[in-house]
Amino acid sequence: MRNVLLLMLVFSAQYAVSAEQVSPAIVNGNNAYISSYPYMASLYYDRREDYGYYGNYCGATILDAKHVMTAAHCVQDNYYNKYTTVVLQLEREGDFNSAQKIPAKSFYYRDDYRDGSYYLWENDIAIIELEYAMEGVPSSQFVPLPVSGDDTNYRVNGAKFQAVGHGNTKSNYDSSDHLLQVALDYVDQVTCTAFASVKGGHICTKGDYNSTSGLHGAICQGDSGGPLLWFDGSKYRQIGIASFGPSVCGNPSVSVHGVFTEVLDYVPWINSVLAGNETPKYSVDGSTTGGVVPKSEPEAEATSDTSSEAGGVSLLAMMLLLIAACWRQQATLQGRQKIFVR
Numbered sequence: 293m294r295n296v297l298l299l300m301l302v303f304s305a306q307y308a309v310s311a312e313q314v315s316p317a318i319v320n321g322n323n324a325y326i327s328s329y330p331y332m333a334s335l336y337y338d339r340r341e342d343y344g345y346y347g348n349y350c351g352a353t354i355l356d357a358k359h360v361m362t363a364a365h366c367v368q369d370n371y372y373n374k375y376t377t378v379v380l381q382l383e384r385e386g387d388f389n390s391a392q393k394i395p396a397k398s399f400y401y402r403d404d405y406r407d408g409s410y411y412l413w414e415n416d417i418a419i420i421e422l423e424y425a426m427e428g429v430p431s432s433q434f435v436p437l438p439v440s441g442d443d444t445n446y447r448v449n450g451a452k453f454q455a456v457g458h459g460n461t462k463s464n465y466d467s468s469d470h471l472l473q474v475a476l477d478y479v480d481q482v483t484c485t486a487f488a489s490v491k492g493g494h495i496c497t498k499g500d501y502n503s504t505s506g507l508h509g510a511i512c513q514g515d516s517g518g519p520l521l522w523f524d525g526s527k528y529r530q531i532g533i534a535s536f537g538p539s540v541c542g543n544p545s546v547s548v549h550g551v552f553t554e555v556l557d558y559v560p561w562i563n564s565v566l567a568g569n570e571t572p573k574y575s576v577d578g579s580t581t582g583g584v585v586p587k588s589e590p591e592a593e594a595t596s597d598t599s600s601e602a603g604g605v606s607l608l609a610m611m612l613l614l615i616a617a618c619w620r621q622q623a624t625l626q627g628r629q630k631i632f633v634r
Contacts, residue, residue: 324456324473326381331435331530332471333360334458335420335517336393338377348385351457351518352378353435353530357425359566361435362517363533363553364401364418370574373399380426385458385469395423398572400565402558409536412490416535416553418517419565421572435519436529438556446495446522446531451478453497453522455534455550457515474499474509476520479548487548495520495532495552499542507542510549520552531555 326332333352340346350366360378367373376396379388398421406414438446445451453476458469476497479487484496497520499509511518511534520532532552542549555562564570 322473324383324471326383326471329456329471329473329519329521329528330354330381330429330433332381332456332518334379334382335362335366335396336377336379336388337372338375338393338395346377346388348379348458348514350516351514351534352420353519354380354426354429354433355419355562356431356434356566357429358422360420360422361530361533361562362418362420363413363535364405364416365407365413365535366517367399367401367418367420367574368407373574374576376420378420378422380429382458383471392426392428394426396576397421397423398575400570400572402561412488412494412551413535413553414493415558417533417555417558417561419562423576436527437559437562438522438529438531439559440556442522442524442529442531443554443556445524447478447481449478449480451522452476453478453520453531454528455497455511455515455518455520457511457518457534474511476509476550483547484551487546488551490548490551493554493557494535495554496548497550497552498547499549501544505542506544508544508549510542511537512541520550 331354333354334348335350335352336346336348338346349372350362352360352362352366355361367376373396377393378396380392380394382388382391399418400421401418402415404415405417406412446453454473455476456471456473458471476499479496479498481492481496484490484494487496490496501508515534518534519530520534521528522531523529532554535551535553537550538546538548561570
């Protein structure tokens with residue numbers, strides 16, 4: 293594999309990123325609105341009840357009233373999974389308290405998922421079943437999936453996409469709590485493979501260059517699990533799931549600024565999960581079927597929330613965060629998590 297440092301698109305705590313890790317968010321983006329993307333959801337690590345803090349770590353999309361879709365690399369830590377809350381249709385992170393929130397119940401990903409940069413996160417797709425059905429979200433707001441033959445229209449030079457997420461606005465930095473969107477272009481398979489030996493099952497993208505930021509439009513840390521959307525002439529369909537990208541988000545020296553799992557390849561598996569025909573890899577009630585081994589509590593980078601809902605950072609909460617950081621030196625999640633203290 294080429295000597296390319298990959299960065300996971302995870303909304304989670306900041307770690308030292310090695311060549312075996314990856315991470316992205318939205319660079320050069322504009323504000324996006326839930327009225328345009330009603331199927332957006334966010335995954336939160338939620339310890340409000342015991343420690344008084346919470347933080348978002350990945351994006352997701354609404355499949356039906358009890359399921360959301362994300363990236364498999366977002367659900368490879370059962371400690372996170374145990375405390376995962378799915379927040380629906382969150383436009384501003386400061387609106388967390390008023391948003392509809394449902395605890396995660398079960399986590400599904402494929403037996404052939406391969407974790408890590410050596411495998412380029414092969415089959416990086418997961419579905420989370422909610423503890424109970426969401427309210428006030430009609431089926432018209434579920435994310436449309438691609439249908440057979442769509443790839444002949446979006447896998448062409450000149451194809452235009454939208455990526456949406458709450459991720460960083462540049463590497464390791466976030467200047468906005470608003471949902472963002474960015475226009476991306478299709479990158480042909482030859483260029484995609486040259487970037488990082490990417491094969492079928494992934495869609496590569498690039499964004500326009502911005503002379504002010506010195507960066508291309510791109511996904512960045514925190515956008516993992518979020519959608520790549522393609523307009524089929526009548527509606528947007530989710531054709532990709534944010535998976536990985538270059539270590540410097542929007543890096544002008546590389547030809548690819550984001551790599552997405554191609555959803556079309558997995559529609560039969562998605563339908564099988566929704567029909568109840570698949571067994572979860574992990575359930576919050578403690579059952580597991582050979583998924584990842586639970587780990588100690590994740591390390592977190594503490595950032596006080598300036599919104600009225602968050603309040604100040606208490607000494608006790610800061611101590612707990614520092615202790616958690618010490619526990620987590622061997623953690624495997626990468627990227628950036630925003631931690632808010634209640």
